[in-house]
Amino acid sequence: MSTVTLAPSAFATLFLLFTVIPLSTTAVLDAYYYDQRCPQADKIILETVRNASMHDPKVPARILRMFFHDCFVRGCDASVLLDSTPGNKAEKDGPPNISLRSFYVIDDAKAKLEPACPQTVSCADIIAIAARDVVVLTGGPYWNVLKGRKDGRVSKAAETTNLPAPSLNVTQLIRSFAKRGLGTKDLVALSGGHTLGFSHCSSFEARLRNFSSTNDVDPSLNDVLAENLRKKCLKPNRDANAGEFLDSTSSIFDNDYFIQLVAGMGVFESDQSLFSDYRTRWIVESFARDEGLFFREFTTSMLKLGNVGALEDGEVRLNCRVPN
Structure with missing residues (x-):
C-alpha cells in the first residue's frame, strides 16, 4: 500500500477565496465565521486529519468522498454522520454508503473542538474543512472554506438513491x-x-x-x-x-x-x-x-458543492452521530 504524500509547499499555494455567498435557504457562509467564535478550529481539524492520514493512507479518499456523499443527498448538513436508530435507517447504512469509512476522524475532531469551543463548530463544517485538508495534504490546492453551516436532524437511507451511480452516462x-x-x-x-x-x-x-x-x-x-x-x-x-x-x-x-x-x-x-x-x-x-x-x-x-443545501435553522450537534 502506498503512503499519503504530504506536500509541505501545498499550503503556500493559496487560491484565496474569501467570498461570502448567500444561499437559497437565506443562510450565509463566511470564510471568517470562526475567527472570533473559535479561532483554533481550523488548526484542530487539520491536526486531527493529518494524524489520521499518517496512520491510515485511505483516510484522504474516504473524507473527500464523505463530503460529496453528505452534500449530494440533503445538502451539506452532516446528515451522513447520523447513526441509524430502531425506527430509522440512516444515510450511512444506505447501499451507496455502506463502504463509507473513517467517520472516527470527524468524531475525533469534534471531541477536541467541544472543550475548546463548546457547541460552536458544526459537524457539517468539520466535514467541509476536513475535505479541504485532505486535498492539501495529498498535494492538491488550498482554498478558504466558507463556514457557518448548521447540522440537520434528519437522515434517511432511502434518499441515498439520489447519489450518482458509477454506471450513469x-x-x-x-x-x-x-x-x-x-x-x-x-x-x-x-x-x-x-x-x-x-x-x-x-x-x-x-x-x-x-x-x-x-x-x-x-x-x-x-x-x-x-x-x-x-x-x-x-x-x-x-x-x-x-x-x-x-x-x-x-x-x-x-x-x-x-x-x-x-x-x-x-x-x-x-x-x-x-x-x-x-x-x-x-x-x-x-x-x-x-x-x-x-x-x-x-x-x-468544491465551494459551490459546499453551498448546496446549507442550513441556517439547524443545530450544532454535541455528538456528530446523534441529534441534540
Missing part, C-alpha cells in the same frame, strides 16, 4: 448535478476527486462480463485494463476486498485521473463516459493538459 450525470445547482464543468472537476479513489469490484464488474447483447466487455474499456480487472474481479474466487484504484497515483491529488480517461483507462463507466461524450470531453482534455487549471476549477466547484 453523461446525460444522467448532468441532470443529477443540475438538481444541485452544479454545472457541467463542476461535474467534471468534482469527478477529478477520484484521483484519490479506490473502488471494489462490485461497482464496475458489470463492465467485465455480459455487458451488452453484442459485447461481453464494455468496448470503451482499455483492453489491458479490462484483462487486469477481469483477473481481479470475476467470481467465484476473487478476494472480498478486490478492486482497483481510480488512477495510477492513488495517494497524490493530481490530474492523473484525467490523463487516464484520455487513455481509456477509466475504471467506472461514468468516469470513462466523460471522455466519450462531446459535452465533457473537451473539459477532460483541458484538465489532462493543465493541472493548474484543474486545481483552480476544482476549488471553485
Whole structure:
C-alpha cells in the first residue's frame, strides 16, 4: 500500500477565496465565521486529519468522498454522520454508503473542538474543512472554506438513491448535478476527486462480463485494463476486498485521473463516459493538459458543492452521530 504524500509547499499555494455567498435557504457562509467564535478550529481539524492520514493512507479518499456523499443527498448538513436508530435507517447504512469509512476522524475532531469551543463548530463544517485538508495534504490546492453551516436532524437511507451511480452516462450525470445547482464543468472537476479513489469490484464488474447483447466487455474499456480487472474481479474466487484504484497515483491529488480517461483507462463507466461524450470531453482534455487549471476549477466547484443545501435553522450537534 502506498503512503499519503504530504506536500509541505501545498499550503503556500493559496487560491484565496474569501467570498461570502448567500444561499437559497437565506443562510450565509463566511470564510471568517470562526475567527472570533473559535479561532483554533481550523488548526484542530487539520491536526486531527493529518494524524489520521499518517496512520491510515485511505483516510484522504474516504473524507473527500464523505463530503460529496453528505452534500449530494440533503445538502451539506452532516446528515451522513447520523447513526441509524430502531425506527430509522440512516444515510450511512444506505447501499451507496455502506463502504463509507473513517467517520472516527470527524468524531475525533469534534471531541477536541467541544472543550475548546463548546457547541460552536458544526459537524457539517468539520466535514467541509476536513475535505479541504485532505486535498492539501495529498498535494492538491488550498482554498478558504466558507463556514457557518448548521447540522440537520434528519437522515434517511432511502434518499441515498439520489447519489450518482458509477454506471450513469453523461446525460444522467448532468441532470443529477443540475438538481444541485452544479454545472457541467463542476461535474467534471468534482469527478477529478477520484484521483484519490479506490473502488471494489462490485461497482464496475458489470463492465467485465455480459455487458451488452453484442459485447461481453464494455468496448470503451482499455483492453489491458479490462484483462487486469477481469483477473481481479470475476467470481467465484476473487478476494472480498478486490478492486482497483481510480488512477495510477492513488495517494497524490493530481490530474492523473484525467490523463487516464484520455487513455481509456477509466475504471467506472461514468468516469470513462466523460471522455466519450462531446459535452465533457473537451473539459477532460483541458484538465489532462493543465493541472493548474484543474486545481483552480476544482476549488471553485468544491465551494459551490459546499453551498448546496446549507442550513441556517439547524443545530450544532454535541455528538456528530446523534441529534441534540
